[in-house]
Amino acid sequence: MTMELPHSLVLTYPKEDGRLSALHNDPRTEPRAVRIAIIGVAVTFLGIFVVLPLIVVFAQAFSRGVSAYVTALGNPEALSAIRLTLLIAAISVGLNLVFGLVAAWAIAKFEFRGKTFLVSLIDLPFSVSPVISGLVFVLLFGAQGFFGPWLASHNIRLLFAVPGMTLATLFVTFPFVARALIPLMQEQGTQEEEAALSLGASGLQAFFRVTLPNIKWGVLYGVLLCNARAMGEFGAVSVVSGHIRGETNTMPLLVEILYNEYQFVASFAIASLLAMLALITLVAKTILERHLDEGKLSHDH
Amino acid sequence: MTIEVRNLVKKFGAFAALDDVDLRVADGELLALLGPSGSGKTTLLRIIAGLDWPDSGEVFFDGENALLRNAGERHVGFVFQHYALFRHMTVFENVAFGLRVQPRAIRKDEAGIRARVKELLDLVQLDWLANRYPSQLSGGQRQRIALARALAIEPRILLLDEPFGALDAKVRKELRQWLRSLHHEINVTSIFVTHDQEEALEVANRVVVMDKGRIEQVGTPAEVYDSPASAFVHGFIGESIELPVHVADGAVRLGGEKLALAAHDAGPGASRLFVRRHDMQIGPAGAGAFQGEITHVRNFGPVQRAEVALSHGKTVIEVDAPRDRELRAGEIVGLNPRRYRIFAA
Numbered sequence: 224m225t226m227e228l229p230h231s232l233v234l235t236y237p238k239e240d241g242r243l244s245a246l247h248n249d250p251r252t253e254p255r256a257v258r259i260a261i262i263g264v265a266v267t268f269l270g271i272f273v274v275l276p277l278i279v280v281f282a283q284a285f286s287r288g289v290s291a292y293v294t295a296l297g298n299p300e301a302l303s304a305i306r307l308t309l310l311i312a313a314i315s316v317g318l319n320l321v322f323g324l325v326a327a328w329a330i331a332k333f334e335f336r337g338k339t340f341l342v343s344l345i346d347l348p349f350s351v352s353p354v355i356s357g358l359v360f361v362l363l364f365g366a367q368g369f370f371g372p373w374l375a376s377h378n379i380r381l382l383f384a385v386p387g388m389t390l391a392t393l394f395v396t397f398p399f400v401a402r403a404l405i406p407l408m409q410e411q412g413t414q415e416e417e418a419a420l421s422l423g424a425s426g427l428q429a430f431f432r433v434t435l436p437n438i439k440w441g442v443l444y445g446v447l448l449c450n451a452r453a454m455g456e457f458g459a460v461s462v463v464s465g466h467i468r469g470e471t472n473t474m475p476l477l478v479e480i481l482y483n484e485y486q487f488v489a490s491f492a493i494a495s496l497l498a499m500l501a502l503i504t505l506v507a508k509t510i511l512e513r514h515l516d517e518g519k520l521s522h523d524h
Numbered sequence: 525m526t527i528e529v530r531n532l533v534k535k536f537g538a539f540a541a542l543d544d545v546d547l548r549v550a551d552g553e554l555l556a557l558l559g560p561s562g563s564g565k566t567t568l569l570r571i572i573a574g575l576d577w578p579d580s581g582e583v584f585f586d587g588e589n590a591l592l593r594n595a596g597e598r599h600v601g602f603v604f605q606h607y608a609l610f611r612h613m614t615v616f617e618n619v620a621f622g623l624r625v626q627p628r629a630i631r632k633d634e635a636g637i638r639a640r641v642k643e644l645l646d647l648v649q650l651d652w653l654a655n656r657y658p659s660q661l662s663g664g665q666r667q668r669i670a671l672a673r674a675l676a677i678e679p680r681i682l683l684l685d686e687p688f689g690a691l692d693a694k695v696r697k698e699l700r701q702w703l704r705s706l707h708h709e710i711n712v713t714s715i716f717v718t719h720d721q722e723e724a725l726e727v728a729n730r731v732v733v734m735d736k737g738r739i740e741q742v743g744t745p746a747e748v749y750d751s752p753a754s755a756f757v758h759g760f761i762g763e764s765i766e767l768p769v770h771v772a773d774g775a776v777r778l779g780g781e782k783l784a785l786a787a788h789d790a791g792p793g794a795s796r797l798f799v800r801r802h803d804m805q806i807g808p809a810g811a812g813a814f815q816g817e818i819t820h821v822r823n824f825g826p827v828q829r830a831e832v833a834l835s836h837g838k839t840v841i842e843v844d845a846p847r848d849r850e851l852r853a854g855e856i857v858g859l860n861p862r863r864y865r866i867f868a869a
Contacts, residue, residue, distance in 0.1 A: 414608035417575050422622035422677055423596040432625070436612040 280498050283491035295489035296496070303469045304477040304493065307385065311460075311473060312453040315392040319449050320442070323400025328434075330401075331408030332416070345401050348394055357391050357462025383465030388473070391459040396449045403445030407438055407515075440514040447511065451504040455497060525586050525680040525713045526551050527572060532581035534567055534737075541567040542578065543737035549715065554707045556728035557717045560760070564737040565717045566685055572715065573602045573683050585680065598681075601674030601712075605686040607666045609658035615669050616654040619644055622677040644672040647706075664695040668702075675710070682707075684716035688723065700727050721761045725749060733757050755867035758798040765804060765841045767797045771866065778836040784813045790866035799861040801844040806830065806851065812860030816841075821851050832859065 252258070285292050295301060326345060330338060348356060363369050364381040374381060381387040415437065419429040435442075457475040464471045472480065474493050481490035527549040534542040541564045549555050557565035570576040572583060574595030583590040590598055610618050619641045623632055632640065645651040648668040658666055667687060674682065687703065688696040704727050707714055718724050724731045725745040733740045733748055733756075741753040752758035759766060770777045772792050776785045785797075809815065816832040819840065827844040830851050834841060843859065845851060 414604050414606065415610055417595075418602065418604060418608040418610070418673075419621065419625070421573055421575065421595045421598075421600060421602040422625065422673070423599075424621070424625040425596070428625050432621070433610055437610075 277498055277502075280491055280494050283487055284495040286491075287488050291488050292492050292495075295486075295492040298489065300469050300472070301477065301489065301493060304472045304474050305496070307388075307471070308454050308473040308475075311385070311389050311392050312450055314389050315396050315453045316446055316450050318393060319396055319400050320446055322397065323402075323404060323445055323449075324442070326401040327404035327408050330405050331411075332413050342405070345398050348397050353395055353456065353458030354462055356394050357459035360387055360391050360394075360459075360463050382463055383467065383471060385471065387463040388460050388471060391463045392453050392456050395456050395459045396452045399449035399452060400442070400445035403441050403448070404438055407441040408434075411437055440511055444508070444511045444515060447504055447507055451500065454500055526584075527681065527713065527715075528582075528584040528587075529568070529572070530582045530584075532568065532571065532578050532583070534564075534571065534576065534578045540564075540737045542571070542581075545581070545737070545739055547732060547739065547742070549713060551713055552711050553713055554704070554727065554729045555715045556724035556731045557715060557734060558719070558721060558724040558731050558761075559734035559740075560719060562736075563734040565719075565732075565734050568734075569683050569685055569715060569717050572681070573600045574598050575602070599677060599679050601671075601677065601679030601682045603667070603670045603674050603682070603684040603687055605689050607658070607670040609666055609670060609673070611658050613657075614654065615645070615650070615656050615658070615661070616641055618658065618669060619673045619676050621673065640676065644676055647675070648672045662695075663691045664699060667691065667699060671706075679712060682712045682714040684714065686717055686719070688720075689718070696723070703727060725761070733760065735760070752798075752865065755796050755798065755869075758865060758867070763801045763842075763844075765799045765801060765843070767799075767839060767841070768869065769795050769797045769866065771795050776866065778814075778834075779838070781836045783836070785861070785864065787866065791868055794869040795866050796869050797864055797866050799864045801829075801842060802827065803862040803864070804841070804843045805860045805862055806832075806843060806845050806849075807858045807860060809856040809858050812858035814859040816857060816859060818851055818853055818855045818857060820853055823847070832857065834859075 253261070284295075296305075326341070329335075330342060361368065361382060364374060364387060365371050366375065366382075381390065415433050416429050419433045420426075424432065454473075455475060456473075457479075460473055461476055461479075464473070464476055466472060466476060466480065468480075474497055478490050478493050478497070481487075481493065527547075529545060529547040532542050532545040533540070543564075545564070545568060547568075557568060559565045567576060571578050572590070574590070574593065574597075577591070585598070595602075610621065613621070620637050623637045623640060626632075641654075642651060645654060648671060650665060650668055650672070653661060653665060653669070658669070661669065671684075671687075684703075688699050691699065700723060703716075716727070725748075728745065730742065731745055731748050732742050735756045741748055741757045743751075743753075748757060749762055752761065758764055767778055769783070770793070771787045771790050774787045776783045776787050776790075776795075776797065778797075805812070814834055814836060816834040818830050819833050820831040822829045826847070828847050828851060830843045830845055832841055832843055833839075851857075
């Protein structure tokens with residue numbers, strides 16, 4: 224009975240008029256003035272640091288009109304950068320999807336020695352500055368690097384070329400899919416897979432019919448964040464790119480180059496594409512998070 | 525199908541979940557594995573199902589080595605404690621799963637699958653839930669769907685891990701009777717794990733009592749209740765009074781005082797005396813093996829429960845007495861056990 228008491232009290236709140244509920248003083252809410260002040264600070268901060276820069280990007284991009292904007296994007300150098308960005312993102316997202324699934328599967332469903340070490344290793348790219356990540360690849364594959372002489376003698380060019388940039392992006396974006404899946408898979412446990420196996424399913428059938436459908440929103444979430452980072456990555460890619468125009472410039476690199484050459488419209492036009500990517504990612508992320516929450520509720524036996 | 529388990533050993537690190545376990549299950553039996561948590565009962569069930577592998581020992585189904593086959597090839601229906609229903613599939617698809625993943629050569633066509641699922645949902649009386657998702661079902665409904673799903677593959681053995689563990693008391697009782705009648709109907713060799721003695725004694729034909737990875741006793745519900753083979757079984761099944769006694773020269777002593785009880789075949793040394801609460805008769809002061817003062821009486825249900833402070837050894841025991849004579853706190857009474865057992869400590 225004591226459990227029901229607070230419940231019934233909450234139910235009666237909406238029936239009371241404002242003055243009465245103010246007298247009751249719900250302990251969870253602050254006075255109106257404090258609320259307005261707190262929300263005001265947050266909104267002002269967001270306005271200055273997020274909304275204003277976004278507006279500036281688009282304003283600058285369209286400062287000479289729509290035709291200048293379209294011309295800037297139609298420039299061969301810009302097109303090549305867009306192509307390269309899409310290519311690198313596609314490869315890194317594809318590979319990291321596989322790596323992330325495998326890593327999350329191993330960590331969430333099995334017990335083995337060195338598991339915590341593996342988890343912190345997966346997080347490493349998050350804690351290392353991207354510039355350092357890029358530098359590591361220079362030290363490994365550069366002319367004076369560890370594998371440098373061997374690569375040179377076999378005429379394989381990793382650095383200052385697309386393969387090196389892809390490697391750097393792969394490294395930087397590795398944690399996203401695994402990070403999105405590990406908690407989800409750990410929470411779901413292994414019982415459904417065991418049930419599938421005891422019902423005669425093969426390992427692959429269990430994976431595709433049971434495991435994958437259960438984590439599909441998590442997979443999409445990881446892929447989305449991984450893709451956003453892969454397309455936007457600057458530091459690591461900049462170190463290994465060599466900035467060869469029309470060849471090894473991705474969109475973020477081209478933005479910097481054009482800006483330094485005072486080509487503001489062209490620079491901000493490319494930047495506006497990246498900004499749009501961010502906005503689309505944001506909306507998709509919100510939708511996916513809702514699905515993830517629903518998933519959590521629905522298996523809350 | 526008969527099941528035979530020989531010298532099964534399973535260790536998790538230094539902890540022995542199963543310590544040399546032997547067990548035979550007859551065809552069509554409904555067997556309960558009963559024990560406290562950590563006694564190894566679930567591990568034994570999972571090894572039989574092929575979800576875990578023993579460190580050593582053998583498992584035979586109808587004389588055939590089951591350890592050579594993986595879980596899917598054993599045709600064992602397994603019902604998980606938390607149901608493990610596929611959350612992204614409807615009830616219908618959950619039950620159909622085992623039929624859909626069969627090799628193409630023996631797989632039923634869509635109409636055959638539909639007919640079989642319908643049949644199973646009728647069996648568990650939940651055909652009206654076919655298009656719901658597991659999250660929309662109550663605990664008892666989920667449990668029955670899990671059972672229907674396990675039965676879809678026409679298992680040779682049915683294994684249930686704490687089948688009613690997560691349900692509330694009323695639903696548990698209903699499902700117990702339902703499980704017993706279902707077993708009667710389909711007559712598949714079945715083993716269920718439980719830590720609830722009442723459930724085991726009420727549902728099973730035979731009960732296996734386990735503790736610390738070993739089997740303490742195997743017997744019918746009446747056998748394990750009336751003639752417990754060890755102190756553990758006596759203490760675990762039914763409500764018992766336990767007194768630390770000392771046996772020497774055929775005499776039983778409690779706190780140094782000699783009791784008017786025969787030692788029977790109990791060996792000399794420190795021992796534990798067990799009496800069922802309802803086997804301790806309360807009589808007038810001076811009569812019986814024990815003397816004591818009633819300190820507290822609670823009246824509920826068919827019996828009254830008296831707390832008695834024994835004059836020997838300064839122990840307080842709880843006794844269930846019939847309600848034909850009203851007991852009062854402060855009364856000095858004599859107590860005599862109708863039946864008792866003495867085990868070495």
